[in-house]
Amino acid sequence: MKRCELQLKVQFIRNSIKSSLQEAANYEVGYKEKTPFAKTVRTCxxxxxxxxxxxxxxxxxxxxxxNNTAQRRNLATGSIPVAKFRSYTSCGDMAPYQFWLPNSSG
Known part of the structure; x- marks a missing residue:
């Protein structure tokens, strides 16, 4: 796929994500509020x-x-995966997650 084709196909997704982030960011939360909702608003x-x-x-x-480049760099520096698990998306698909632990000798 050519870059210009990719840009056209991604534009709708990009606009949708930005719009959703803006909508969530517009909610008012207290300065010291620690609820999951407030954390989500701040993350957005x-x-x-x-x-x-x-x-x-x-x-x-x-x-x-x-993030393949980052994973290759982690492997090259001796970082090791410490946890792998899967999470189900709202569509029922499995999404893999992996956490890395830096090499303690470096």
């Missing part, structure tokens, strides 16, 4: 601050849309 606000960076793989040639 933080994501909005870096939202353009989420799409670098679409706009910039050579930026991978995966």
């Amino acid at each position: 606000r933080q994501l909005l601050k870096v939202e353009p960076a989420l799409w670098l793989f679409v706009d910039v040639e050579g930026v991978e849309p995966t």
Whole structure:
């Protein structure tokens, strides 16, 4: 797929995600409120601050849309996976998660 095709296909998704983040970020939460709702609102606000960076793989040639480079770097430095588990999405699909522990000798 050519980059211009990818950009066109991703534009709707990009706009939808940004709109959802903005909608959530507009909710009022107390300064010291610690509820899951308040944490979600704050997370959406933080994501909005870096939202353009989420799409670098679409706009910039050579930026991978995966974290494979980071995983390869972790393996090369001796970091090891410490936990793997799967989570079911709302559609019933399984999404794998993996956590890495830095090499303690470095």
